Amino acid sequence: MAKKTNAVQPISSGPVALDATDRKLLSLLAEDSSRSYVELGNLLNLSPPAVHERVKRLKRDRVIVATQAKLDGCKVGRTLLTFVLVTTNGVASTKRLLALSSLPEVEEIHTVAGDSAVMLKVRPRDTEGLEELLARIESIEGVEATRSYIALSTFLERGPSPEL
């Protein structure tokens, strides 16, 4: 149940109070979410139901957004990780770029500060796939230029983890 405080509760956003145990728990789950409550309990000096209770709260508060299998891009036929910086002539064109969400090789879309620009993280099958994708992006109205950074080697790739 929701805590009874004299403050109005925000609908769904804003920071959430996390104690040291929460942060440790989140770190453990960010690294490997297949751990059982028994194992987590041992690592945190908590009983399994107590761990369960915390996980439930962290999911309800959207601190844990999802639990996902991390796949090897190359093994699923996507060998060419690339960051594409797209500059546009204004916010309206930027909005049009969001339609790229529906392409499976597009993994991330962020607007970035500075001249109207969008950073994409894409993982096409190969150079040919990248070429096709770039052609598609450059054909969008208002797109002025793209700059691609093709990844040669990946040394680290993980999601956010809490400060301990």
Add this chain to the structure above:
Amino acid sequence: MAKKTNAVQPISSGPVALDATDRKLLSLLAEDSSRSYVELGNLLNLSPPAVHERVKRLKRDRVIVATQAKLDGCKVGRTLLTFVLVTTNGVASTKRLLALSSLPEVEEIHTVAGDSAVMLKVRPRDTEGLEELLARIESIEGVEATRSYIALSTFLERGPSPEL
């Protein structure tokens, strides 16, 4: 046990044969790995043990690299997602950048093609945290320049998924 074929087995890499069911299964798990084998079985028209068998194989073959909880960066105190492009004077300096792996705000490190460069994805607490991080990067021997792309909004953020 290893398969008995007349070909030498590669140590650990190379592409893996995936049928349509494997790809569907991988898509489902990349989206939400908390689904039970019963649910997956219903979606794939397979019995739970058959699903389990496939998941086991996909993990053994390192197609599934890990299963992780995805956290909300802002809710765990990391509000300033930034891509940092670092140019160095050579490969030796590039190697020195890999030590940044140990910083919790550094999430990705990729070498990229072109003039010796490294793309970082970092998520410091705030602008002050970014400033400290950039100072640290620029103090590394051989680092010539950094260019930061601060994310304003994130519209899509997911991992690799197989082509269906």
Add this chain to the structure above:
DNA sequence: TTTGAAAAATTGCGTGA
């Protein structure tokens, strides 16, 4: 929060398509 018990899921094994 814990303990203890019920419900559900995971996983191994034997069988058959």
Add this chain to the structure above:
DNA sequence: TCACGCAATTTTTCAAA
């Protein structure tokens, strides 16, 4: 070879305190 059904084990989850 691959998937199924059954069954043992483990895990999750819900009580009550």
